[in-house]
Amino acid sequence: MGIKRFFHQMGSPQYFYRVAGLWIPWLLGASLLLLVIGWVDGLVYAPTDYQQGDSYRIMFIHVPAAWMSMFIYMVMAFSGLLSLVWRVKMGEVIAVSCAPIGASFTLLALATGSLWGKPMWGTWWVWDARLTSELILFFLYLGVIALYGAIEDRRVGARAVAILALVGVVNIPIIHYSVEWWNTLHQPATITKLGKPSIVPSMLIPLLIGALAFKLFFFATVLMRARNELLERDRNTRWVKNLLEAEAK
Amino acid sequence: MNPIRKKRLYLIGLMLGGLGLATFLALKAFDDNLMFFFPPSDVVAGKAPKDHPFRVGGLVKVGSVERDGTHVEFDLTDNAETIRVAYDGILPDLFREGQGIVATGTLAGPRRVVASEVLAKHDENYMPPDVAKTLKTAHAEGIKGMREAAR
Amino acid sequence: MSEFLHMGGYAAYVWPSYGLALVILVYNLIGPLAQHRRLRAAILRKARRAGRHAR
Numbered sequence: 001m002g003i004k005r006f007f008h009q010m011g012s013p014q015y016f017y018r019v020a021g022l023w024i025p026w027l028l029g030a031s032l033l034l035l036v037i038g039w040v041d042g043l044v045y046a047p048t049d050y051q052q053g054d055s056y057r058i059m060f061i062h063v064p065a066a067w068m069s070m071f072i073y074m075v076m077a078f079s080g081l082l083s084l085v086w087r088v089k090m091g092e093v094i095a096v097s098c099a100p101i102g103a104s105f106t107l108l109a110l111a112t113g114s115l116w117g118k119p120m121w122g123t124w125w126v127w128d129a130r131l132t133s134e135l136i137l138f139f140l141y142l143g144v145i146a147l148y149g150a151i152e153d154r155r156v157g158a159r160a161v162a163i164l165a166l167v168g169v170v171n172i173p174i175i176h177y178s179v180e181w182w183n184t185l186h187q188p189a190t191i192t193k194l195g196k197p198s199i200v201p202s203m204l205i206p207l208l209i210g211a212l213a214f215k216l217f218f219f220a221t222v223l224m225r226a227r228n229e230l231l232e233r234d235r236n237t238r239w240v241k242n243l244l245e246a247e248a249k
Numbered sequence: 250m251n252p253i254r255k256k257r258l259y260l261i262g263l264m265l266g267g268l269g270l271a272t273f274l275a276l277k278a279f280d281d282n283l284m285f286f287f288p289p290s291d292v293v294a295g296k297a298p299k300d301h302p303f304r305v306g307g308l309v310k311v312g313s314v315e316r317d318g319t320h321v322e323f324d325l326t327d328n329a330e331t332i333r334v335a336y337d338g339i340l341p342d343l344f345r346e347g348q349g350i351v352a353t354g355t356l357a358g359p360r361r362v363v364a365s366e367v368l369a370k371h372d373e374n375y376m377p378p379d380v381a382k383t384l385k386t387a388h389a390e391g392i393k394g395m396r397e398a399a400r
Numbered sequence: 401m402s403e404f405l406h407m408g409g410y411a412a413y414v415w416p417s418y419g420l421a422l423v424i425l426v427y428n429l430i431g432p433l434a435q436h437r438r439l440r441a442a443i444l445r446k447a448r449r450a451g452r453h454a455r
Contacts, residue, residue, distance in 0.1 A: 028429075035425075039418070044404070047377030051343060054408035056375060058417045065421070085257045100431070112417040117411055121368045122341030128285040166265060170272045180282045181276075183306060185351055190373040199375040217425065223434045224432035231439050241447050244440055 011090050013230045014239045018052045020223040031216035038209035046203050048209075058116040065210035066109040069137055070172055072102035072218060076144070080162030090226075092158035093233070095165060096148050097225035101218055103141035104204070111132060121185060129178035130186035133171055140168040154233055286351045288327040292362070299356055305332065306370065308353040314346055325352070325362075336364040341389030 009015045042060035049056040076098035083091030091108045113131070114124045125131065144161050150155035179188045190199050199207070250258075251340075276283065286306035287297050297303045310331060313324035322335045344350060349372065354364035360362050407414040 043418075048408060050376055050378040050381035051345070051348070051374075052371070053342070054411060055342075055410035055413055057407070057410075057414050059375070061300075061417050061421045068315065081261065085254050086260060092455050094452055101428055104428060106422050108421055111420055115413045115417045119410060120341060120343045120371060122339075122344075123368055126285070126368070127446075130282050162420075166261060167268060171267055174272075174276070182280075182285065184285050185368060186371055187371045187373045190375060198373050200377065200380055201374045202377070217428070221428045222428075223431060224386070224436070226440055228432055228435050231443065235439070235446075240443060244444055245447065 011088055013089070013093075013234055014243075016090055017047065017230055017243070020227050024220050024223050025210040027220035029218050031213050031220060034209050034213035038206050042210065044098070044204035046206050047200075048111055049203075052120055055116060055119050055221055058112050060206050060210050062109060062112040062116060063207055064214045065112060066134070067211055068214050068218060069102060069109050069134070070106075070175060070216070072098050072105060073137065073140070073168070075171060075222075076102060077165045080165040083162050084162045090154065092162070093226045093229045094160055094222065095162055095176075096144075097229055098224050099144040099148070099161075100225070101158060103138060103145065105214070105218075106134065106138040106141060109136060114157055118212050126185045127197075128184035128186055129182045130175065130184045131177040133178050136171055137168075137175060140164070140171065143168075265380050275364075289325055289332045290327055290330040292356070293330040293331055293360060297356065302365065304351050305334070305362055306349065307386050308349055309344070310345050311346045321367075325350070330360075332360045332362055334362050334364050334367075336367050338367070339387055343368040343371060345369075348372070367368055 010019065038060065042057055046060075048054055048056070075094050079091040079095040079098065081091070083095060084087040110131075113134075117126075118124050144164055147158045147164055148161045151160060176189075179186055180185060231240055276383050286304035289307050290304060291297060292305055296361045297305065305325065307325040307327045310324035315322045317338070320337050321340065322333060324331050325334050326332075334354065335355075335357070336352065338378070346366065349369045349370035351370055352362060352364040353366040353368075354362040404438060405415075
């Protein structure tokens with residue numbers, strides 16, 4: 001079983017550190033290339049919207065950022081679960097590395113939503129179910145960061161963080177379905193609803209390219225942070241010393 | 250899976266299940282408060298508060314908008330009931346006849362709301378103007394076709 | 401070009417959105433890179449000091 005062996009190997013810090021180092025440049029390169037293509041397509045070539053004019057171009061950032069805010073949370077919670085149940089050390093490392101990236105994408109989703117809401121809705125902010133639950137997601141990320149920072153022992157801290165992350169998972173379906181369960185000012189989903197998305201292809205393509213770019217960017221930066229976390233945790237071990245001394249030569 | 254891991258997984262599953270249930274019940278209890286606005290039917294049925302401001306949301310009836318300087322009055326409908334909304338101030342860019350809005354205001358009669366704020370609600374459609382025009386024509390022709398077929 | 405920058409009157413909302421996105425992406429790159437450099441320097445410093453004592 002190739003996959004099983006691969007995951008087993010990735011559980012070793014030394015192996016993970018090396019493989020992640022090989023992947024990061026490719027992930028980053030692909031992500032930045034897609035980002036440029038997506039943004040140029042979205043800003044220059046995508047047509048103006050019949051109702052929102054050019055303000056809808058904010059969606060090319062807002063929607064991928066909002067998707068990422070939830071996706072990263074699920075990655076964080078799943079890694080936390082792996083660390084809690086199977087005591088996978090890499091699960092701890094990935095979970096704590098997710099939090100700052102997730103928080104920044106959530107902030108981006110909230111801020112760009114606000115910048116679109118002011119001219120379109122007529123307000124920067126309303127306390128409807130969608131906006132409120134997304135704000136709670138932001139606070140969950142901040143809580144994870146603060147909790148991990150407050151506990152001296154990294155392994156204990158990671159365990160506490162995993163539990164908090166798992167508890168916060170209940171918020172994810174609430175964010176997603178808030179626009180269907182309750183009436184909100186926020187519009188229902190365009191892309192994920194069943195059947196044909198109610199967006200023309202010339203607008204959908206830059207949106208999907210942007211989303212893919214953000215996703216690859218997340219993978220690259222979470223690996224970068226995970227590598228740092230590994231160095232920090234294993235700073236007194238032989239493999240770290242040997243590796244860094246070999247690099248320094 | 251070894252028994253200790255299994256136990257840990259069950260414990261976490263139990264915790265999440267309980268938490269999910271508690272959240273569900275709490276949200277169910279506060280259901281009405283989580284609704285951002287009342288539809289016009291609820292206002293007409295007397296469900297909206299009479300002594301303090303509330304939000305009402307619906308579609309702006311086509312052809313009902315009357316402007317007089319910054320004063321605007323229009324009909325708001327949920328396709329069941331219609332109320333009249335009066336408002337003084339700047340309307341958001343998405344405010345259109347036939348589009349959704351949410352107004353904050355107080356009752357000034359059984360079917361009249363004086364609004365202090367009008368917010369536009371966006372539908373989930375994204376398209377350029379020419380596509381919108383084609384769709385509209387196609388829709389109108391479709392209705393015409395259906396009428397003719399019925400005859 | 402100026403029409404493009406004007407964004408149909410929504411320049412004040414569109415450009416800050418893209419600007420903030422850039423800031424957040426750059427922050428997510430610079431942050432871990434700087435931390436990596438700091439960590440590496442600290443670990444190497446400590447290793448050299450320990451090496452000198454051992455001799």
